[in-house]
Amino acid sequence: MIYFYLKGFDTMRRLLGCLAAAVCIALVSAAGADEPTKYDLKYKFAPGETIRSRVTHTSDVHTTIKNTHEKATSKAESEKVWRVTAVSPTDEATFEYSVDYVAMRGKVGDYAEVVYDSRKDVVPPDVYKGVAKTVKTPIAEITLDARGRVVKREVKLQNAPANVSGGSVTLPMPNEPIAVGHSWYDDFKIPVKVDGAAGAKIDRQIKARQKYKLESVTDGIARISVVTQVLDPALPAAIEVQLVQRILNGELRFDIAKGRIVSQSMKVDGSVIDFHGAGSLMKCKMEIVEELVSAAVETAKKDERTEKK
Numbered sequence: 001m002i003y004f005y006l007k008g009f010d011t012m013r014r015l016l017g018c019l020a021a022a023v024c025i026a027l028v029s030a031a032g033a034d035e036p037t038k039y040d041l042k043y044k045f046a047p048g049e050t051i052r053s054r055v056t057h058t059s060d061v062h063t064t065i066k067n068t069h070e071k072a073t074s075k076a077e078s079e080k081v082w083r084v085t086a087v088s089p090t091d092e093a094t095f096e097y098s099v100d101y102v103a104m105r106g107k108v109g110d111y112a113e114v115v116y117d118s119r120k121d122v123v124p125p126d127v128y129k130g131v132a133k134t135v136k137t138p139i140a141e142i143t144l145d146a147r148g149r150v151v152k153r154e155v156k157l158q159n160a161p162a163n164v165s166g167g168s169v170t171l172p173m174p175n176e177p178i179a180v181g182h183s184w185y186d187d188f189k190i191p192v193k194v195d196g197a198a199g200a201k202i203d204r205q206i207k208a209r210q211k212y213k214l215e216s217v218t219d220g221i222a223r224i225s226v227v228t229q230v231l232d233p234a235l236p237a238a239i240e241v242q243l244v245q246r247i248l249n250g251e252l253r254f255d256i257a258k259g260r261i262v263s264q265s266m267k268v269d270g271s272v273i274d275f276h277g278a279g280s281l282m283k284c285k286m287e288i289v290e291e292l293v294s295a296a297v298e299t300a301k302k303d304e305r306t307e308k309k
Contacts, residue, residue: 036179036180036181037179037180037217038177038178038179039178039179039214039217039222039256040176040177040256041147041173041174041177041178041214041222041254041256042091042147042173042259043091043144043146043147043148043170043173043259043260044091044146044258044259044260045084045087045091045093045095045259046084046087046297047084047085047086047087048084048297049083049084049295049296049297050081050082050083050084050294050295050296050297051082051084051095051260051294051295052079052080052081052292052293052294052295053079053080053261053290053291053292053293054077054078054079054080054290054291054293055076055077055078055079055080055288055289055290056075056076056077056287056288056289057074057075057076057077057078057286057287057288058073058074058075058076058286058287059072059073059074059075059245059284059285059286059287060072060073060284060285060286061073061282061283061284061285062281062282062283062284063280063281063282063283064279064280064281064282065276065277065280066277066279066280067279070108070109071108071109072106072107072108072109073106073107074104074105074106074107075104075105075106076102076103076104076105077102077103077104078099078100078101078102078103079099079100079101079293080097080098080099080290081097081098081099081100082095082096082097083095083096083098085141090145090146091145091146092143092144092145092146092151093143093144094141094142094143094152095141095142095143095144096138096140096141097138097140097141097142097169098136098137098138098139099134099135099136099137099139100135100136101117101118101119101135101136102116102118102128102131102132102134102135103116103117103118103119104116104117104128104131106127114127114128116128116131116132133157134157137157138156138157139155139156139157140153140154140155140156140157141153141154141156142154142169144169144170146259147172147173147174147175148168148170148171148172148173149168149172150168150169168186170261171212171226171252171254171261171264172186178214179214180214180215180216180217181213181214182213182214183211183212183213184211184212185209185210185211185212186210186212187207187208187209187231188208188209188210189205189206189207189208190205190206190208190230190242190243190246191203191204191205191206192204192205192206192239192242193242194238194239195238204239206230206232206239206243207230207231207232208228208229208230208231208243208246209228209229209231210226210227210228210229211226211227211228211229212224212225212226213225213227215251217256220255220256220257221253221254221255221256221262222253222254222256223251223252223253224251224252224253224254225250225251226248226249226250226251226252226266227249228246228247228248228249230243230247237272237273237274237275238275238276240272240275241272241275241282244268244270244271244272244282244284245268245286247268248266248267248268248288249266249267249268250264250265250266250267251264251265252264252265258295260292260295261290261292262291262292263289263290263291263292264288264289264290265287265288265289265290266287266288266289267285267286267287267288268284268285268286268287269284269285269286270283270284271283
């Protein structure tokens with residue numbers, strides 16, 4: 001009788017041990033299942049690679065000053081080119097920044113529309129002469145780390161675009177792998193002009209911040225939202241009117257495996273009152289759309305064509 005009792009007790013003990021182990025395994029499995037997938041967002045470049053992106057910029061600006069109304073509209077399309085000249089062992093990429101073509105049109109008030117296309121117009125209109133000088137000319141040589149931060153910059157052309165001569169040239173990525181829903185930030189400064197003594201204009205730097213958030217990942221494409229905030233409080237309207245076109249909000253799509261932005265869309269929709277006397281008003285709507293056209297080692301393709309001839 002005692003034997004069967006002990007035997008039953010031993011069997012029960014083993015059964016309870018198995019159940020406890022099963023519970024532990026289930027808890028560990030559940031914990032692992034709850035752990036979100038993390039993604040390492042890094043740029044990837046190859047020596048000799050040429051990356052081409054088509055950029056479309058549209059704007060619609062309405063101003064009212066002393067009961068005088070004026071409307072200005074513009075549209076510009078260009079092809080941005082990054083020619084990668086070197087990639088270091090630490091994945092820092094050096095590339096030459098240039099623009100392959102520009103096609104622009106603009107209209108102010110009742111004046112005739114001004115049109116320029118560098119692909120077919122030999123002589124640019126006066127208003128676009130400065131832009132025409134940037135076409136098919138090295139604008140800058142830039143070195144980026146794998147997270148998209150500028151390591152070195154050498155501007156080769158005067159009056160280079162603001163995003164080339166200073167600040168970020170692409171979206172800075174977080175230093176660590178992140179899960180969907182994670183946010184990160186990039187602080188920067190926006191240059192403006194303010195009134196000084198005797199009517200002179202003085203440079204001032206306004207503090208701003210961009211907030212990025214990984215919204216989703218679908219088929220290896222990360223969707224990232226962008227929100228821009230001005231950090232300096234209580235700015236006068238004369239400064240706000242200079243900032244309104246820099247307050248960009250939107251989203252971009254990033255190919256995680258290839259390590260590059262495939263598209264992005266940024267918008268501005270803002271207004272400023274009393275920037276030039278009581279009752280003055282400026283309304284601005286703007287959109288910048290960028291899409292990847294191609295990314296390849298173009299020199300290799302040229303050599304292949306030469307050999308076929």
